[in-house]
Amino acid sequence: MKAAYYQGTKSFSIKDCIPQQPRTDEVRIDVSHCGICGTDLHVYRGHMDERVNFPQIIGHEMSGVIAEVGKGVEAFAIGDPVVVRPLASCGNCPACHAGHRHICQNLNFMGIDSPGAFQTSWTVPADVLHKLPPNIDMKMAALIEPLAVACHDVRLGQIQADEKVVVIGGGPIGMLVSIVAQSKGATVILSEINPFRLNLAKGFGLDPVNPTQQDLLRYVEDKTGGAGADAVFEVSGSESGAEVMTELPRTRGRIIVVAIFPEPQPVDLFRFFWREIQMRGTRVYEPEDYEEAIVLVASGALPLEKLITAVQPLEELPEAFRSLDTSPNHLKILIDCSG
Amino acid sequence: MKAAYYQGTKSFSIKDCIPQQPRTDEVRIDVSHCGICGTDLHVYRGHMDERVNFPQIIGHEMSGVIAEVGKGVEAFAIGDPVVVRPLASCGNCPACHAGHRHICQNLNFMGIDSPGAFQTSWTVPADVLHKLPPNIDMKMAALIEPLAVACHDVRLGQIQADEKVVVIGGGPIGMLVSIVAQSKGATVILSEINPFRLNLAKGFGLDPVNPTQQDLLRYVEDKTGGAGADAVFEVSGSESGAEVMTELPRTRGRIIVVAIFPEPQPVDLFRFFWREIQMRGTRVYEPEDYEEAIVLVASGALPLEKLITAVQPLEELPEAFRSLDTSPNHLKILIDCSG
Numbered sequence: 001m002k003a004a005y006y007q008g009t010k011s012f013s014i015k016d017c018i019p020q021q022p023r024t025d026e027v028r029i030d031v032s033h034c035g036i037c038g039t040d041l042h043v044y045r046g047h048m049d050e051r052v053n054f055p056q057i058i059g060h061e062m063s064g065v066i067a068e069v070g071k072g073v074e075a076f077a078i079g080d081p082v083v084v085r086p087l088a089s090c091g092n093c094p095a096c097h098a099g100h101r102h103i104c105q106n107l108n109f110m111g112i113d114s115p116g117a118f119q120t121s122w123t124v125p126a127d128v129l130h131k132l133p134p135n136i137d138m139k140m141a142a143l144i145e146p147l148a149v150a151c152h153d154v155r156l157g158q159i160q161a162d163e164k165v166v167v168i169g170g171g172p173i174g175m176l177v178s179i180v181a182q183s184k185g186a187t188v189i190l191s192e193i194n195p196f197r198l199n200l201a202k203g204f205g206l207d208p209v210n211p212t213q214q215d216l217l218r219y220v221e222d223k224t225g226g227a228g229a230d231a232v233f234e235v236s237g238s239e240s241g242a243e244v245m246t247e248l249p250r251t252r253g254r255i256i257v258v259a260i261f262p263e264p265q266p267v268d269l270f271r272f273f274w275r276e277i278q279m280r281g282t283r284v285y286e287p288e289d290y291e292e293a294i295v296l297v298a299s300g301a302l303p304l305e306k307l308i309t310a311v312q313p314l315e316e317l318p319e320a321f322r323s324l325d326t327s328p329n330h331l332k333i334l335i336d337c338s339g
Numbered sequence: 340m341k342a343a344y345y346q347g348t349k350s351f352s353i354k355d356c357i358p359q360q361p362r363t364d365e366v367r368i369d370v371s372h373c374g375i376c377g378t379d380l381h382v383y384r385g386h387m388d389e390r391v392n393f394p395q396i397i398g399h400e401m402s403g404v405i406a407e408v409g410k411g412v413e414a415f416a417i418g419d420p421v422v423v424r425p426l427a428s429c430g431n432c433p434a435c436h437a438g439h440r441h442i443c444q445n446l447n448f449m450g451i452d453s454p455g456a457f458q459t460s461w462t463v464p465a466d467v468l469h470k471l472p473p474n475i476d477m478k479m480a481a482l483i484e485p486l487a488v489a490c491h492d493v494r495l496g497q498i499q500a501d502e503k504v505v506v507i508g509g510g511p512i513g514m515l516v517s518i519v520a521q522s523k524g525a526t527v528i529l530s531e532i533n534p535f536r537l538n539l540a541k542g543f544g545l546d547p548v549n550p551t552q553q554d555l556l557r558y559v560e561d562k563t564g565g566a567g568a569d570a571v572f573e574v575s576g577s578e579s580g581a582e583v584m585t586e587l588p589r590t591r592g593r594i595i596v597v598a599i600f601p602e603p604q605p606v607d608l609f610r611f612f613w614r615e616i617q618m619r620g621t622r623v624y625e626p627e628d629y630e631e632a633i634v635l636v637a638s639g640a641l642p643l644e645k646l647i648t649a650v651q652p653l654e655e656l657p658e659a660f661r662s663l664d665t666s667p668n669h670l671k672i673l674i675d676c677s678g
Contacts, residue, residue: 094566095590095614103590103615105565156615226444227433234608242608251434251442257611264605269573269581272596272620275434276442276495279618281611 002339003119004317005055009046010325012318013055020123022070027126029082031337033142033311034117035061036324038171043112044321047262052112059118059335060086060111063132063141073126081132083144084117084124085290086110102286118317120339130290133298139311140297142334143176143304147293148285149258150176154184155289156282157231157256161185166220166229166248169236170197170208172307172332173258177233178206179302189223191216191236191244196329204303211240217247228253228275235259239266246271255279307332314339341678342458343656344394348385349664351657352394359462361409366465368421370676372481372650373456374400375663377510382451383660386601391451398457398674399425399450402471402480412465420471422483423456423463424629425449441625448623457656459678469629472637478650479636481673482515482643486632487624488597489515493523494628495621496570496595500524505559505568505587508575509536509547511646511671512597516572517545518641528562530555530575530583535668543642550579556586567592567614574598578605585610594618646671653678 003017022028040058042048052058066080076082089096089104096104108114110124132141154177159165163186167178170192178188182205189207192198201208207223209216220229228250234241237259245255246268255277271277285293296302310333312320320333340358343351361367379397381387391397405419415421428435428443435443447453449463471480493516498504502525506517509531517527521544528546531537540547546562548555559568567589573580576598584594585607594616610616624632635641649672651659659672 094564098566098590100590100615103613105590225433227437243603251437251439251444257608259608260612261608264582264607264609266603267606267608268603269596269598269600269606269620270603272618273599273622274442274620276439276620276622278620279611281608281613281615281617283612283615 001120002314003057004314006043006052006058007055008049010044012321014315014317019121022068022123024071025073025126026070026123027066027073027076027129028068028121028123029064029084030067031062031064031117031120031122032138033063033334034059034337035142035146036320036333036335037061037146038173039112041321041324044325048112057115057119058111059116060084060109061142061145062117062122063138063144064122067121076126076129076131081134081136081138081141082129083132083141083290083294084110085128085130085285085287086116086145087284088114088125088128102284118314118335118337120314120337130294132294136298139308139334140304143307143332144290144293144297146172147176147180147296147304148289149173150180151292152285152289153177153233153256153258153282154180156280157233157254159184159186159231163230164224165189165231165233166191167233167235168241168245169234169238169259170194170201171235174233174235175201175307175331177235177258179204182206183302189220194328197331200306200331203306211244216244220248224250230254231256233258237261242267246277249275249277251275253277257281308334310334311336340459341653342396343653345382345391345397346394347388349383351660353654353656358460361407361462363410364412364465365409365462366405366412366415366468367407367460367462368403368423369406370401370403370456370459370461371477372402372673373398373676374481374485375659375672375674376400376485377512378451380660380663383664387451396454396458397450398455399423399448400481400484401456401461402477402483403461406460415465415468415470420473420475420477420480421468422471422480422629422633423449424467424469424624424626425455425484426467426623427453427464441623457653457674457676459653459676469633471633475637478647478673479643482646482671483629483632483636485511486515486519486635486643487628488512489519490631491624491628492516492572492595492597492621493519495619496572496593498523498525498570502569503563504528504570504572505530506572506574507580507584508573508577508598509533509540510574513572513574514540514646514670516574516597518543521545522641528559533667536670539645539670542645550583555583559587563589569593570595572597576600581606585616588614588616590614592616596620647673649673650675
């Protein structure tokens, strides 16, 4: 078998290695596909070296088939198509006790804090698996993880049919949040500056706005009769996003902070007071979000295939990261690990 | 009759004037008492001169007795003790249509945008009145308006019995939020730097902390078994308050922004993501908050009398504003308008 090891800033090596036999309550999965996440790109750029104990196998947006089961595993069998929900929680911290295991205060995010899925064979605890329906497309199934993020964001954002939603930032997660919100019956304005992504959004029936060419605030006010948006998703992680997000919601409107902001941002707290705006941060997903994402992928109802701009074999992973880091015309690149 | 006119920065004049006869659907109230609000102090300091069209009679934390009723007023009669909920909404904006009349997009806040209660006789529309129970103490009744603010904040903050709450800032509103949250069964840590207020808080059975002398974050973690607070009210309006407010909540904990921040503040949005923190702004009150505040004042259950640090006649209003502006040992000063 082969694995891709992150070796420090912008460096990977692909090496032969020995499959790890599953221990009690573990399974070994033959990985089919694994997408490159924005977080993987942060790792690649060296921004997370304090957290990632390299050399490390990263990657967590995967699909695969069970190849071997350890003792005690009864819910899964060899040949089952599965995805991994890559969160190992401690079970003992206040967050776990409160039922918020997905944001455990000692969370082990598999593929960052421990080995991940950019390898042909991945051994994981069985309790992080979700079984897939038969005949699901395994390429599409590699989108279940980021789609589950979007399902979580839209669920906590309490998006209802006929609501007017603004999504700031049209990367993979912003795009998925947009199409999930749209599938709930919301009208979605997507704010994005990249022409390739704006064009893609248009094809999805979203309402794309380039805020460098158009006054986003006025556009949203015009579209909402002066009320403002019901909900605003900040997915850009940009200073300008943090600035405009408070201008857009209606009275008692909601802001959902999806993006990761490494530094504190100037935020207009007066606007929160003035319009009684609500904001919540959302992070990863809970099991029910995975189940929703699986149903959505299996149904074929969303235009997910168009989000995939390349599929490359594991050997070309370094090149795939380079393209994603430099080309404005990529959105989601999948690594084919079936080798 | 007499009225106090704000004349520009730190200047009031007390003048004789003619009572304004109530028109259709209006009443004239003989004002009993009117408290000086933090907003009145902002006006006094000249910070709101663009909004306040002076000379202006300000003041809105009042109690009084109906002296005269206009045509069409049936729900109120001469002699009724009342308080005014000083919000005149337009009824036509998106906020009003959405049922958020208290934060109408064209709100007329009586006592700021139009004449207020620092006068012996005040004529207002009958639809902003709340009737008081007989024999209520009219000094205490002047606290109903700020108490309704606190009831609104605690209601929207969804404070439950046995929750651990932190209130940042122990001015009149912070103190009222603290004792209302406490009356719901919450344990309240009050962060404040003024020794007079810390001492007062101690007398109320709150848990006062001076963050310049003690590590507030560590204190809250110790008191919550490492979990963090269920809810944090930011009532200080300070940069340090905006900084610490995101450090204190538990996973999915709530921040309630009560304070008015004139400028955007650096806010740790990463923490919102990391702990899925929720935040909401709260502003003024709705009718049900007034009704709750009236019941609380009438019941005598809260130690409200101790919040009143002076009662001064209308003629001494300029002196009262001077004391409140300069002395650290004042909390709420009432103006006796009964002349």
